[in-house]
Amino acid sequence: MKKYSFMNDYSEIGHPRVLQALLDACKEQNKGYGLDKHSENAASLIKKKFSCPQADVHFLSGGTQTNMVGISYMLRPYEAVLCVGTGHINVHETGAIEASGHKIFTVKGREGKITCEEIISALRYHVDEHMVKIKTVYISNSTECGTIYSQKELKDIYDLCQKEGLYLFIDGARLSSALGSKDNDISCPFLASHCDMFYIGGTKIGLTSGEALVIVNESLKKDFRYQIKNKGAMLAKGFVLGVQFEEVFKDDLYFKMGEYENSLASYLQEELVKSGIKLANVSQTNQIFVIMEKTKIAKLNELYDFEKWADIDENHSSIRFVISFATPKEKVDELIQDIKNL
Amino acid sequence: MKKYSFMNDYSEIGHPRVLQALLDACKEQNKGYGLDKHSENAASLIKKKFSCPQADVHFLSGGTQTNMVGISYMLRPYEAVLCVGTGHINVHETGAIEASGHKIFTVKGREGKITCEEIISALRYHVDEHMVKIKTVYISNSTECGTIYSQKELKDIYDLCQKEGLYLFIDGARLSSALGSKDNDISCPFLASHCDMFYIGGTKIGLTSGEALVIVNESLKKDFRYQIKNKGAMLAKGFVLGVQFEEVFKDDLYFKMGEYENSLASYLQEELVKSGIKLANVSQTNQIFVIMEKTKIAKLNELYDFEKWADIDENHSSIRFVISFATPKEKVDELIQDIKNL
Amino acid sequence: MKKYSFMNDYSEIGHPRVLQALLDACKEQNKGYGLDKHSENAASLIKKKFSCPQADVHFLSGGTQTNMVGISYMLRPYEAVLCVGTGHINVHETGAIEASGHKIFTVKGREGKITCEEIISALRYHVDEHMVKIKTVYISNSTECGTIYSQKELKDIYDLCQKEGLYLFIDGARLSSALGSKDNDISCPFLASHCDMFYIGGTKIGLTSGEALVIVNESLKKDFRYQIKNKGAMLAKGFVLGVQFEEVFKDDLYFKMGEYENSLASYLQEELVKSGIKLANVSQTNQIFVIMEKTKIAKLNELYDFEKWADIDENHSSIRFVISFATPKEKVDELIQDIKNL
Amino acid sequence: MKKYSFMNDYSEIGHPRVLQALLDACKEQNKGYGLDKHSENAASLIKKKFSCPQADVHFLSGGTQTNMVGISYMLRPYEAVLCVGTGHINVHETGAIEASGHKIFTVKGREGKITCEEIISALRYHVDEHMVKIKTVYISNSTECGTIYSQKELKDIYDLCQKEGLYLFIDGARLSSALGSKDNDISCPFLASHCDMFYIGGTKIGLTSGEALVIVNESLKKDFRYQIKNKGAMLAKGFVLGVQFEEVFKDDLYFKMGEYENSLASYLQEELVKSGIKLANVSQTNQIFVIMEKTKIAKLNELYDFEKWADIDENHSSIRFVISFATPKEKVDELIQDIKNL
Helix, strand or coil: CCCEECCCCCCCCCCHHHHHHHHHCCCCCCCCCCCCHHHHHHHHHHHHHCCCCCCEEEEECCHHHHHHHHHHHHCCCCEEEEEECCCHHHHCCCCHHHHCCCCEEEECCECCECCHHHHHHHHHHCCCCCCCEEEEEEEECCCCCCCCCCHHHHHHHHHHHHHHCCEEEEECCCHHHHHCCCCCCCCHHHHHCCCCEEEEECCCCCCCCCEEEEECCHHHCCCHHHHHHHCCCCCCCCHHHHHHHHHHHCCCHHHHHHHHHHHHHHHHHHHHHHCCCEEEECCCCCEEEEEEEHHHHHHHHHHEECEEEEECCCCEEEEEEECCCCCCHHHHHHHHHHHHCC | CCCEECCCCCCCCCCHHHHHHHHHCCCCCCCCCCCCHHHHHHHHHHHHHCCCCCCEEEEECCHHHHHHHHHHHHCCCCEEEEEECCCHHHHCCCCHHHHCCCCEEEECCECCECCHHHHHHHHHHCCCCCCCEEEEEEEECCCCCCCCCCHHHHHHHHHHHHHHCCEEEEECCCHHHHHCCCCCCCCHHHHHCCCCEEEEECCCCCCCCCEEEEECCHHHCCCHHHHHHHCCCCCCCCHHHHHHHHHHHCCCHHHHHHHHHHHHHHHHHHHHHHCCCEEEECCCCCEEEEEEEHHHHHHHHCCEECEEEEECCCCEEEEEEECCCCCCHHHHHHHHHHHHCC | CCCEECCCCCCCCCCHHHHHHHHHCCCCCCCCCCCCHHHHHHHHHHHHHCCCCCCEEEEECCHHHHHHHHHHHHCCCCEEEEEECCCHHHHCCCCHHHHCCCCEEEECCECCECCHHHHHHHHHHCCCCCCCEEEEEEEECCCCCCCCCCHHHHHHHHHHHHHHCCEEEEECCCHHHHHCCCCCCCCHHHHHCCCCEEEEECCCCCCCCCEEEEECCHHHCCCHHHHHHHCCCCCCCCHHHHHHHHHHHCCCHHHHHHHHHHHHHHHHHHHHHHCCCEEEECCCCCEEEEEEEHHHHHHHHHHEECEEEEECCCCEEEEEEECCCCCCHHHHHHHHHHHHCC | CCCEECCCCCCCCCCHHHHHHHHHCCCCCCCCCCCCHHHHHHHHHHHHHCCCCCCEEEEECCHHHHHHHHHHHHCCCCEEEEEECCCHHHHCCCCHHHHCCCCEEEECCECCECCHHHHHHHHHHCCCCCCCEEEEEEEECCCCCCCCCCHHHHHHHHHHHHHHCCEEEEECCCHHHHHCCCCCCCCHHHHHCCCCEEEEECCCCCCCCCEEEEECCHHHCCCHHHHHHHCCCCCCCCHHHHHHHHHHHCCCHHHHHHHHHHHHHHHHHHHHHHCCCEEEECCCCCEEEEEEEHHHHHHHHHHEECEEEEECCCCEEEEEEECCCCCCHHHHHHHHHHHHCC
């Protein structure tokens, strides 16, 4: 029998409503390259939801691509992007940013989040033309550690960026999960008005693929479609993404999926803590990190797929369980029970 | 009322069977990044069809991306790719190859096709380290002019490449249409054994998106997945493409769609010639190029969407009609009638 | 005995006065990276001579480097540079511009020079985001064919660039020779006020190496030293170039060397024509192109080194003689006599 | 009166013998692009001294350029270079390596040197195609901290690289100083046989500019001149560097200059320690790092130029004195006395 997987939140093709929307539009003829009415409508829904009527919205295929296309647009050849060491662009994108010609300068961060002190210190460190010039701050919400930024944190960072002439780029590969966290106090309009560019991840929350890149800063809009094509990221059938974003934004399905997976993840985290399982760190979203004995991990792995995260000591490792929009509660209950029985 | 579009072959989301296959797999959990069983099975079907059991198959999102990922893998920084001036990589990809660091050197070509004489002459022109080194020949089948390579032409080019130490890359964005041409004498196995890398286009023939890059040359396989990720081209949900290629290759639907659109295009071409319409060039595939008076083109444009191709003289232009897998015969008949009535 | 070489204008280390200036400054301590008083003074002399007191001047090592550093600064990733097919950046720089990520789009040109019609036609050809965006026009003065731009030609091109929002970059690897041509009607101030960036070549006219890049357009100055360093082009001992440019600009030695080599080249060209030798094209500067029988070329090659330029027909080739600042008149006389005696 | 500068070892144009050699060769005609007899002879002398008759030697302009040209040649697009955080390529080259498309992965290092444990740990960290692939280890000798590698350290690192399929690149911008350290136990032949590529810095030891890149690994030689030109690093007058390297290698002047500056630096370090000055770290070469009160540093700065290195605490900073081939002993004595008198 096939093992159930808590490996990630992109194991299923997509939400049934999303697939149905594609099927419904199957016979239509649409204009190519994202210039169709579905993409236009999806963009409108997004701009309305985020209260940024002047923004430009572009639909791209995946997170690494969107980070690379967006960030490399912001930078001159000698400019660099700043992020925490655990940042996705720094660790898990096989040098895509560097392949576009730019250095990533890293600071340590705290629970996956960058601090204003670190930004200032990074700026002070770079004194002259023998070093790169930091121009963009990259953060992700939620972070690689499952944490989220608070309204105050985001405002402080953005204000600092504004003051220092930096761009703020928000990787929202798991934005649904971030905004759907019970700890979240950032509204959609607040987010959009506190950065220069952000994206709304679809791949990790029920779309077949797709990220909606939202350009808020007027000065970053010009010729952006050239940039997309130049990086091999323009889809002939852009409307395939348009139809899907339209579907999940027409009635907040996008956010409901995030709330669903978060609440289930939260339940899992609480139950495990109750059973005496130690957390690697407290998560606020749909990724739960626990520390277990390696022997128990091996046994659990016979029943479930999940990610091994890090070695803690000789006998312990941390592992990650991810809850997706499609995870049934009963699977989580089974998991909890099976862990208790180890 | 909305005009019917002969603009291109990627106006419709996908073939109903392809959409249904996605819907059927909707509840499954699959491994990420193309390591799932659908992608594996699709690769097997392709390798069987093309009789290249040792090949590596990777699924990517679109043509420009696939050209860039594949060609830039083949080249050292100072090496260049050779193609005809009308080549897609040269004209319609917004400098994506150059953005990966490489020069495109062009020759004139004949009906969109490169000749052995031109390859030799290009090699002879590049004499020392003050010029780029040509390492890859890029051709597309079918070409931008709707023409196809014959078995003899392909063999001659590949033999020459082998002799001169060049790689041969075949852009098969419209491979279905090329191989489904009534003039075609190239079998799938012949194609795969006469190049180093080629791709099987899906976006332009009934998939929601997707190109299957087939690496035949053993020396071009190493670490290719790193290259894909480095270029932002690795899909988390690789299985979305796997499912689709599986569907169209399990019973030759891929080729039947090409034959369908070709035969309809051929019918259109013949009927137009009969009515005295002049061809810009004789097409062998699903793109038909005709020359008409500008005033008539304007009138026709009130009824249909199509691409304006080139200015011929003060009063005439060439235009392009593309037949897709989804074009109904009655729309072609209407088009013919409407042209006659102009 | 060693053959005398008419191969190029960079066969000798440098003008004796230039070497002496280096020796004189040998014991000094200078600030690094071009921030020394010699570089400052050389920049002042140049800005005075070209009447562009607001310009920024940077000293770089060679032509290919200067073209790449300057042009890539001007362009966004999806933007391209336009030049004639014979342009040095297109043919003889091993893809350095493309390695910086940018396409070179070429037009035919006339006698090595671009025309306004060609610029307009190139702009009209590039219609949308599926093609690169032309942003910079590259010309060289003198050209690869030894010709020079007239005041009117330069003004027309620059006016057009201004109107169309293009930058004009002038490669002055042989600027001394261009401005020192007896046909020249462009003054230094005129040149500087009719482009956005140009450089004053030193390597080909008596310096050990070095090109002075002059940035006239205010908007192209920001952070340019970062660009230089980022491209590996910043010299620790920038003052080595500063001292040399100071020497050749303090009393017009720079221009006198150009006049000298031109007048000698002109004499050579006239004498050869008198003796019935056919020119490949009429040169206005220090490169002379003649057509001779291959058998005679072979014989001449036993006496002199020179560049074989192109095959004309089965029995004839064109060859190039270059006169340098150091070529003695008697060597030219010997050459003329030896050609007559062939 | 001008302050004497201990800022760096490239404040003077060059050693008098080097300048004289240029003057002596002033009237010669030489082949361009490093194909002249001086470059050939200099390469021979180097290969003999380092006992690597099969090596290829290329002469380049500066350190950043040489690092970028050499390292980017070694790497495929998704491959990275590993170095210590203080590595010159990581901190002081304005992202030149990243501009060539490659990530620099850093480890902490010890006194500016990388350890085998760190290399192993970096390799273990990079597990799959979602991360870059480490392919080259970069070290510099001497390091940015003035320390040098021992024979054993170098051998261990190289053996590990060999075992793990990594290239070892040695930045020898200050190789003269490293090999001329009284602590050094690495011979020239040992160095050349324990790496894949290294360079012999000239700019920081008496040449007007120039680094000799030595390619030891056979597999890294092919088409290297294309790479040089492609990166804008090929000098038309390559012989200007050839003449200089010939001069300093014909009788070990290269090494004598290093010994001279080291012994003077060593004397300075010892005298300062005797007077109770605290060292920031113990240097083995020509860069001396001391910690002083900020008020005293300010006073000293009225008398001398030197580099401020790092803030230690509220009242103390570290500063750097560099001794060059041209520093007279009396200036060092004056400096010592002036520090004592502060």
